[in-house]
Amino acid sequence: MMQSIRQQPFRAAVLVLVWGxxxxxxxxxxxxxxxxxxxxxxPANFISLPxxxxxxxxxxxxxxxxxxxxxxxxxxxxxxxxxxIGYPFAWALSRVEKRRQxxxxxxxxxxxxxxxLVRTYALKLILATNGLLNSALMSLGVIDESAQLLYTEGxxxxxxxxxxxxxxxxxxxSVFEDLRQDVLLASHDLGAGRFxxxxxxxxxxxxxGVLAGVMLVLLPAMGLFFVPDILGGSRNLLVGNVIKNxxxxxxxxxxxxxxxxxxxxxxxxxxxxHRLSKRRLGEEGA
Amino acid sequence: MTRTLLSLxxxxxxxxxxxxxxxxxxxxxxxxxxxLLGPSGCGKTTLLRMMAGFELPDQxxxxxxxxxxTQTPPENRPLNTVFQxxxxxxxxxxxxxxxxGLKMEKRPKAEILERVEDALxxxxxxxxxxxxxxxxxxxxxxxxxxxxAVVKRxxxxxxxxxxSALDYKLRRTMQVELKRLQRELGITFVFVTHDQEEALSMSxxxxxxxxxxxxxxxxxxxxxxxxxxxxxxxxxxxTNFFPGRxxxxxxxxxxxxxxxxxxxxxxxxxxxxxxxxxxxxxxxxDIRVLAPDDAEGVAGKIVERxxxxxxxxxVIELEDGSHVMASEFFDEDDPTFDYSIGxxxxxxxxxxxxxxxxxxxxxxxxDEEELAADDAxx
Numbered sequence: 158m159m160q161s162i163r164q165q166p167f168r169a170a171v172l173v174l175v176w177g178x179x180x181x182x183x184x185x186x187x188x189x190x191x192x193x194x195x196x197x198x199x200p201a202n203f204i205s206l207p208x209x210x211x212x213x214x215x216x217x218x219x220x221x222x223x224x225x226x227x228x229x230x231x232x233x234x235x236x237x238x239x240x241x242i243g244y245p246f247a248w249a250l251s252r253v254e255k256r257r258q259x260x261x262x263x264x265x266x267x268x269x270x271x272x273x274l275v276r277t278y279a280l281k282l283i284l285a286t287n288g289l290l291n292s293a294l295m296s297l298g299v300i301d302e303s304a305q306l307l308y309t310e311g312x313x314x315x316x317x318x319x320x321x322x323x324x325x326x327x328x329x330x331s332v333f334e335d336l337r338q339d340v341l342l343a344s345h346d347l348g349a350g351r352f353x354x355x356x357x358x359x360x361x362x363x364x365x366g367v368l369a370g371v372m373l374v375l376l377p378a379m380g381l382f383f384v385p386d387i388l389g390g391s392r393n394l395l396v397g398n399v400i401k402n403x404x405x406x407x408x409x410x411x412x413x414x415x416x417x418x419x420x421x422x423x424x425x426x427x428x429x430x431h432r433l434s435k436r437r438l439g440e441e442g443a
Numbered sequence: 444m445t446r447t448l449l450s451l452x453x454x455x456x457x458x459x460x461x462x463x464x465x466x467x468x469x470x471x472x473x474x475x476x477x478x479l480l481g482p483s484g485c486g487k488t489t490l491l492r493m494m495a496g497f498e499l500p501d502q503x504x505x506x507x508x509x510x511x512x513t514q515t516p517p518e519n520r521p522l523n524t525v526f527q528x529x530x531x532x533x534x535x536x537x538x539x540x541x542x543x544g545l546k547m548e549k550r551p552k553a554e555i556l557e558r559v560e561d562a563l564x565x566x567x568x569x570x571x572x573x574x575x576x577x578x579x580x581x582x583x584x585x586x587x588x589x590x591x592a593v594v595k596r597x598x599x600x601x602x603x604x605x606x607s608a609l610d611y612k613l614r615r616t617m618q619v620e621l622k623r624l625q626r627e628l629g630i631t632f633v634f635v636t637h638d639q640e641e642a643l644s645m646s647x648x649x650x651x652x653x654x655x656x657x658x659x660x661x662x663x664x665x666x667x668x669x670x671x672x673x674x675x676x677x678x679x680x681x682t683n684f685f686p687g688r689x690x691x692x693x694x695x696x697x698x699x700x701x702x703x704x705x706x707x708x709x710x711x712x713x714x715x716x717x718x719x720x721x722x723x724x725x726x727x728x729d730i731r732v733l734a735p736d737d738a739e740g741v742a743g744k745i746v747e748r749x750x751x752x753x754x755x756x757x758v759i760e761l762e763d764g765s766h767v768m769a770s771e772f773f774d775e776d777d778p779t780f781d782y783s784i785g786x787x788x789x790x791x792x793x794x795x796x797x798x799x800x801x802x803x804x805x806x807x808x809x810d811e812e813e814l815a816a817d818d819a820x821x
Contacts, residue, residue, distance in 0.1 A: 159607045191751075337528075337530065339526045339527075339528060339530035340522075340530045340531075340532060340533075342495075342497050342517070342526070342530065343524070343526060343530040343531075343532070343591075344517065344532075344543070345494075345496075345497075345518045346495060346497075346517050346518070346522075346523055346524045347518075347523065347543050347544035347547055347591065347592075347595065348518045348519075348544050348547035348548055348591075348595070349518055349543070350518050351548060357532075357543070358532060361534045362533070362534060371792040
């Protein structure tokens with residue numbers, strides 16, 4: 158092993174780079190967060206000894222529990238809406254002519270070139286009491302007076318869907334691309350109608366994409382604190398807002414760190430489920 | 444007494460302006476093994492997909508046992524398909540793959556279990572029921588695909604180049620096995636291939652297709668020994684085309700001049716006139732290579748020799764520059780016979796083994812056809 162590394166300096170350099178990156182930028186910060194979460198809040202130095210689990214106990218405070226559940230609810234709704242839009246979108250995308258596919262994917266990616274904060278403010282202008290949407294609806298005679306769109310739970314979900322939809326579509330598109338037409342034909346050939354084919358073949362074969370999409374949407378949806386800051390008002394907080402507030406405003410680092418670890422663990426759980434579903438399809442080691 | 448099972452009449456199909464099938468009609472008998480043979484792009488796969496219901500014809504009708512199924516969706520046709528790349532469900536075990544069609548029919552559990560086990564036993568995969576498709580070899584996946592298609596006891600099995608992904612030896616084994624299955628099950632097989640050797644060895648009848656037209660329909664022997672046109676003669680097996688000219692017509696016999704040799708032959712089925720040019724076809728195995736001092740035949744020299752195990756294949760260049768392919772079996776008297784390049788020989792053949800074809804106008808094969816024909820041979 159050592160000999161092969163000496164013979165392949167490029168290989169050695171790459172390995173050092175990758176491991177260095179992972180240790181210094183992934184492992185160390187996360188260990189610091191874990192460390193902070195088990196320490197005591199200290200107004201002067203942010204954190205201090207002794208070690209304790211107070212921060213985790215605090216997570217079960219009904220007030221925060223409610224924020225967590227509400228945040229989870231909004232993130233789940235966001236994910237559901239993204240899935241309902243993204244699934245047929247990705248399906249259709251995979252079926253159009255190849256050249257048009259590239260154009261459509263390009264259009265899907267273009268908004269990333271604009272800062273998401275700016276785009277969220279743009280959404281605010283559309284949803285505002287005298288904003289574009291209200292004016293349009295009123296001039297069309299659909300409504301008589303401005304509806305309260307901004308600072309609602311709905312506005313937060315719309316904002317999150319807007320920012321996160323591409324993260325649902327792209328992994329779904331990739332599994333639909335891999336979905337072989339002859340497998341669907343085989344299902345019809347063996348007597349399955351459209352619905353049976355969808356249920357027995359298309360859904361199971363696209364499940365890894367669904368889980369990847371859910372992973373890429375659900376967790377950021379709990380963390381994107383600036384969306385409720387701009388669109389949600391004070392009642393529609395995300396876990397991300399709680400974490401941000403604990404670090405920047407309340408100066409309770411252990412609690413912020415503990416909340417952040419709960420998010421990370423949720424992520425790990427989802428990734429585990431994703432791996433399982435892929436292994437079922439035999440895409441990873443058998 | 445044969446009974447028509449499937450009948451296609453006047454089938455036409457275009458894909459984005461290009462005609463793939465043109466007014467094609469074909470009847471398939473109950474219980475036969477029929478092969479659709481042709482180069483890629485000849486329409487054979489499209490024809491098969493129409494039988495399965497994956498494509499609808501622009502014109503024409505398809506009837507199965509007298510019932511019009513032209514517009515019937517694939518799930519309601521009592522036919523099943525074995526796909527070129529097997530198209531197994533990757534997320535299901537072998538058992539579930541085979542059981543799928545029966546589950547769709549909502550058969551009772553006990554019946555499904557029994558029939559799936561029977562089908563797997565038939566393809567010798569009883570012990571693999573719990574495996575996933577990706578844990579099987581190509582040949583095993585192929586068998587699962589066959590079991591999955593026949594477990595529903597279809598009236599007809601459609602096979603779309605099912606052996607093309609297998610290596611040569613496995614392909615030969617599967618050919619034999621498919622024939623055995625067809626005999627045992629008594630199901631009509633419609634087999635698509637571009638491999639003429641496969642077609643000849645497996646079929647009861649062969650449909651030779653080119654550019655959406657049926658070139659010839661007949662038994663393997665008819666197609667090989669009595670090709671109806673230049674395409675079929677070139678596509679199925681190797682053939683020497685000698686230029687001939689009619690010098691005498693007398694009752695049922697005609698005389699033909701080939702390389703200055705005067706040959707008396709039986710009158711062909713097409714009309715012949717004096718001095719008409721025609722093709723004299725001879726398979727390489729019908730050619731006799733003689734010693735240079737022999738009185739018979741045409742002089743030439745060996746330009747290529749290939750040892751093929753059971754035969755010695757050679758190419759002889761005649762004095763006018765044309766090439767003749769010969770394939771000779773090693774015989775017991777002289778197991779070491781061989782030629783050296785440049786060796787002088789004479790070429791002849793046994794009277795009556797030649798086959799005559801009229802010239803067609805569109806004579807030389809296009810490069811594509813040459814390639815396709817080459818593909819089919821290797």
